[in-house]
Amino acid sequence: MLSNLKPQAPDKILMLIEEFKADTRQGKIDLGVGVYKDPNGVTPVMRAVKEAEKRIWETQTTKAYTGLAGEADYRNALAAMVLKDVPADRLASVASVGGTGAIRQALELARLANPDVTVHVSDPTWPNHLSIMKFMGLPYVEYRYFDNETRGVDFEGMKADIAKAGKGDIVLLHGCCHNPTGANLTLDQWLEIVAILEKSGAVPLIDLAYQGFGDGLDADAEATRLVAKSLPEVLIAASCSKNFGIYRERTGILIALAENPAARDLAQGSMAYLNRQSFSFPPDHGARIVSTILGDDALRADWAAELEDVRNTMLGLRAQLASELRNLTGSDRFDFINRHRGMFSRLGATPAQVQKLKDDSAIYMVGDSRLNIAGLNADTVPVLARAIIDAGI
Known part of the structure; x- marks a missing residue:
């Protein structure tokens, strides 16, 4: 064989x-x-990460499995960091194996909901986006993004191409710090993208891998928060690899914002099901580091200060x-x-x-x-x- x-x-x-x-x-x-x-x-290794790991080592009494969706403390804390004002009646979430795992689960979820889904992705984009979609056999089309002459965003081309996305399609967007170009949309341009998606019924999937690496923790999430508040359905794949420096711990989250509580419950159940099929229970050590830091004012302040130094x-x-x-x-x-x-x-x-x-x-x-x-x-x-x-x- x-x-x-x-x-x-x-x-x-x-x-x-x-x-x-x-x-x-x-x-x-x-x-x-x-x-x-x-x-x-x-x-x-960031100072706050070291201290969080020390506290975990001193207090943890078991290595038993967590839930299929991961620990609620982690998911709630990270969702609040990304979205700030968390719309609890619309929000479903699961811990994932890094940001890459969140992207894969988001695409699996989209295919469960719409077997005929097409993914619209920026040209260029992170190569793993295309690799995952090709492996899954998901149809995708590229939309114009980078202007090689100005080294900025080809916004008119982007708008024209995204407008071709159909209802129930996925439009994959980089929340900040576009990889590989570094060229970002302005907030006014994001407003125009929201209007196009609102008209077409396509669902945005935001890859937020670098929150805190661009203009600051809140500034880098501003576009994601705008999209989340403006559209009925949004998928967000966030990573803790960069902003917490825990690359090898493979710590991420998939957030789904649904139109109503019933759809939220369906999404939550489907996302837990997908975790079960892929790897069963998600890894916990990195997630526990993150929840320990975000749940302690002093640790969070020290982490945010060191992240600012990095930025x-x-x-x-x-x-x-x-x-x-x-x-x-x-x-x-x-x-x-x-x-x-x-x-x-x-x-x-x-x-x-x-x-x-x-x-x-x-x-x-x-x-x-x-x-x-x-x-x-x-x-x-x-x-x-x-x-x-x-x-x-």
Whole structure:
């Protein structure tokens, strides 16, 4: 049986990681992998996470299963962080295996509700979105999003394409810090998207993987909250990997906002059923870390302060890189880097130019020219800026 399996295409980012490790050149720079790194190149454990884990270790008396949906304390605390004013009579939620698991369960839920569903997804988007949909056999179409000339959002193209979504279709949107481009919609533009969805009856699925990494915890959730208050049905997949720094704990949540309490109950039951079919009970350690932090005022304040430091570090690197490139070129054509938000920016370089950065300067980034700002520090920013110019970008 096993000999009948077909080789699977390797993940491009994981391949890039291995290639980077094998590179023996001094001063090599990894801008590919999508994790936050401090100026020393370390992905740290946050102070509040350490303290929460200590408290859990000291007080936990059992490792028995939680419920199929996960612990209510976790789900309620995280839903409140995302939505602030939680509409309890409309809200269903389940803990998931990371944000990726939440996306998969959201798509499974959509297919249960509408076997003929089509997913509308931004061009470009996080590659795993497309990989999951292809594996599931879900039909999808791409809507215009990134303007490679301005390195901003092609908003007119986006609106025209999203308007083609039908009733009961899914429109997958990035809540903030768009991956891979870093280019975000303004709140006024979100209002226009809401109006289009309201007219068509398509259901938004918001991927909120980077809350707190862009403009702040509340500011980054503002668009999601606007959509949640404006439309009768909304799906939200949120991740704790980045903002709590617990990547390996695989901690996420799927939130479904329904039109009425009866539909909410149906969604809650279906989401628990999907968890049962996929992995039975969700992992708890990361969820318990999050609920411990969010449930304690002092821990929450310390966590929020450290998250602000992370966010401001990335904003400072953006400003420094844009300034270096402005000085080298005598133009503002790279100022989009300072306008982008989150860990990523897409330079708009060709694959050949990205290869030149790797070959000539030992600078590694994804082939579509997505670079991880958090892979830089104050000393490597000038190196990258000079290499960008030398590569003809």
